[in-house]
Amino acid sequence: MSFLDIDNVTKSYGNVEVLHRVDIDVQEGEFLVLVGPSGCGKSTLLNMIAGLENITGGNISINGRVVNDVHPSKRNIAMVFQSYALYPNMTVGQNMTFGMEMHGIPKPERDRKLADVAKLLQIENLLDRKPGQLSGGQRQRVAMGRALVRDPDVFLFDEPLSNLDAKLRVDMRTEIKKLHQKLGTTIVYVTHDQIEALTLSTRIAVMNKGYVQQLGTAKEVYDDPANMFVASFMGSPSMNLIPAKIVEDNGALAAEITDASGRPVRLRLSRDGAGVRAHLERRVILGIRPEAITDAEGADRRASNLQVLGNDVAVTEPAGSDTFVTMTLSGKDCIARMRADAEARAGAHFDFTVNMDKAVLFDPETEERIDR
Known part of the structure; x- marks a missing residue:
């Protein structure tokens, strides 16, 4: 059985269906990238996994448990947003441990996890700074660190690199891939950048107009496209x-x-x-x-x-x-x-x-x- 199972999921706003019978199974430790143009439904699907959007039809299961009606705080997921969503009045350390504090985790354990993750992300020297004192890349590391300290079942990334300059995007892409290889975490990652999709993923779901056009490895999607949309969207220059x-x-x-x-x-x-x-x-x-x-x-x-x-x-x-x-x-x-x-x-x-x-x-x- 898959670790994250998206089974025949639909999403409608009124009479307009924006996601159409999405079927994706994600194995434990897999890095799934949802890629497609703006408005294709990828962020909506991510928000449904997170519990930030209600499901119209179908089921989403995490680690064998159907979570359709489970509150986001009870799903054991962690989300990294495009905007970082850091508290400006808190230090880096406080931002990273705030969620654990709200869940009643004792301070010694919070401090231990903070030290481990800060070392992993090489941000030990930033823990006493405020977000306003950090560069874009440093803020992104802090946002990732805040997710990592919680040890969730699934990490959700919503276009986390889109606010960074071109060189920093490449550097952070490498860091995220290293992190996944080291930790073996289950990740669902949304991007409109097909180079990010090809370089980061273990599998890619190419989306357009609310449909999954093709689901496969980077090689399968690139070398063996299912249709003209996938062929033209994936690759630079395109096919x-x-x-x-x-x-x-x-x-x-x-x-x-x-x-x-x-x-x-x-x-x-x-x-x-x-x-x-x-x-x-x-x-x-x-x-x-x-x-x-x-x-x-x-x-x-x-x-x-x-x-x-x-x-x-x-x-x-x-x-x-x-x-x-x-x-x-x-x-x-x-x-x-x-x-x-x-x-x-x-x-x-x-x-x-x-x-x-x-x-x-x-x-x-x-x-x-x-x-x-």
Whole structure:
């Protein structure tokens, strides 16, 4: 049985249903990330787990106990908010121990837990300061420390890094991951940042319009997206989605697209199952990640289906360790991710190498995968 079980959960405001039959099981020690655009329902779901929002339908269970009607203070969860929610008139130490004091935990035990967590988070020297004297990163550590001292069943993080600058976000991301690996705690973490989702999670629930679009590991969600929304939302730059037609080419199936000049180009498919064959001579969407389009030297030598695609280069964008190259395929901009010293030049013709083992296909009407 899962440690946190979200079973057929719905949420409505009046006649408007905003969360639709959500089913997610979280094992003990797992790091689940809820990711999606603003308004997709991820924070609402987190608040329902916390007890801050009522459930319209379904059940939420924590450690085998249904908590639908259990007060937030009785659920043994700890929440870290985007705004930190620290008491400005209390010291760091007082902020971290206040919850334990309210629950009647004796002072010696409070002091012991405070010392252990402060050492873990390396904030021993901040315990006598007020929140107004701290940086954003320090406040976030204090907010995390306040959750950790309680030793809850489940930690809930609501976009905890969104107020930090870019470098500090990366640093704190690493700290949170180290902390999870060290403590083995069960975490549900909400973010709209798909890089956070990919780097932190053991599993990801990609949400949109109140539905869970896909639930899986970072690799599954990134390499094997269930639909066009997941394909385009996860990854930076996002997956190239190219209009194509399935054709037969010397006995094999291929995706026919057009180059920058409008000439037809055929790329042989690695997958030709029943779902693909059912779309023979029909329009599809060919999905290819930017890193699967590169130059010959940068191509993955383990791939079984590398194909050359000659095309004109529209734009090159050096980005330090990589160069992003834009070209036109089937009338749409398509991005290739190359090595920093790749020889592609704007305005020139270039032989791209495409790893078709990484290609996926979608139905343009339903936007669902057809090659699984």
